[in-house]
Amino acid sequence: DAGVIQSPRHEVTEMGQEVTLRCKPISGHDYLFWYRQTMMRGLELLIYFNNNVPIDDSGMPEDRFSAKMPNASFSTLKIQPSEPRDSAVYFCASSGQVKNIQYFGAGTRLSVL
Amino acid sequence: LAKTTQPISMDSYEGQEVNITCSHNNIATNDYITWYQQFPSQGPRFIIQGYKTKVTNEVASLFIPADRKSSTLSLPRVSLSDTAVYYCLVGEWNYGQNFVFGPGTRLSVLP
Numbered sequence: 001d002a003g004v005i006q007s008p009r010h011e012v013t014e015m016g017q018e019v020t021l022r023c024k025p026i027s028g029h030d031y032l033f034w035y036r037q038t039m040m041r042g043l044e045l046l047i048y049f050n051n052n053v054p055i056d057d058s059g060m061p062e063d064r065f066s067a068k069m070p071n072a073s074f075s076t077l078k079i080q081p082s083e084p085r086d087s088a089v090y091f092c093a094s095s096g097q098v099k100n101i102q103y104f105g106a107g108t109r110l111s112v113l
Numbered sequence: 114l115a116k117t118t119q120p121i122s123m124d125s126y127e128g129q130e131v132n133i134t135c136s137h138n139n140i141a142t143n144d145y146i147t148w149y150q151q152f153p154s155q156g157p158r159f160i161i162q163g164y165k166t167k168v169t170n171e172v173a174s175l176f177i178p179a180d181r182k183s184s185t186l187s188l189p190r191v192s193l194s195d196t197a198v199y200y201c202l203v204g205e206w207n208y209g210q211n212f213v214f215g216p217g218t219r220l221s222v223l224p
Contacts, residue, residue, distance in 0.1 A: 004156075035214075042214055042215065042216055042217075043157070043200075043214035044214075045211060045213075056211070091156045091157075093156070099206030100145055100147045100162055100202075100204070100205065100206055100212070101147070101159050101162065102157075102159065103159070104155075104156025104157050104158065105156055106154075106155060106156055107154075107155070107156050
């Protein structure tokens with residue numbers, strides 16, 4: 001398996017623009033997680049899904065952030081409108097039934113100017 | 114959620130054994146201890162997980178005393194490529210105890 005695949009690897013956009021980050025989890029994994037990493041706040045869990053259903057979105061910072069998982073092989077994290085403080089590395093991870101063992105993608109480095 | 118405390122940084126030399134200790138005084142009965150490794154510009158990678166006593170795999174060993182209030186990750190004979198941030202995590206997702214990534218320990222392996 002190719003592992004968790006995220007795209008794009010880098011995204012540079014201007015404040016106010018819509019940003020969509022994409023993730024393909026490992027085939028057969030039931031859980032998908034979105035994290036954000038910054039120097040100031042470290043690695044934070046934003047939301048996670050089980051069998052395509054959002055389970056816990058308490059980490060989503062505000063209504064500008066939304067995540068969907070239309071099927072077992074694809075998820076998106078959308079920021080609309082984007083702000084400079086959203087600049088961070090966004091990671092997607094997936095796991096099987098043992099959620100403590102998560103497999104992370106390479107991340108998307110987002111820069112909002 | 115169990116709070117963890119680990120050193121912010123450590124230095125070592127190639128070929129040495131490195132031990133990183135993590136304190137988790139309020140660990141719950143159902144909590145597991147999980148360690149991840151993160152290289153620069155990469156996502157975290159699972160290293161090892163344990164509940165009590167000792168666990169060993171091809172990458173590392175994890176030592177957990179009987180009271181489970183601390184744990185030690187042991188990396189045998191480190192190389193330059195082991196330079197990374199190591200995170201100690203305590204929790205059990207299946208019991209609603211999602212673990213939280215702290216600042217981790219930044220290990221620098223010197224030649």
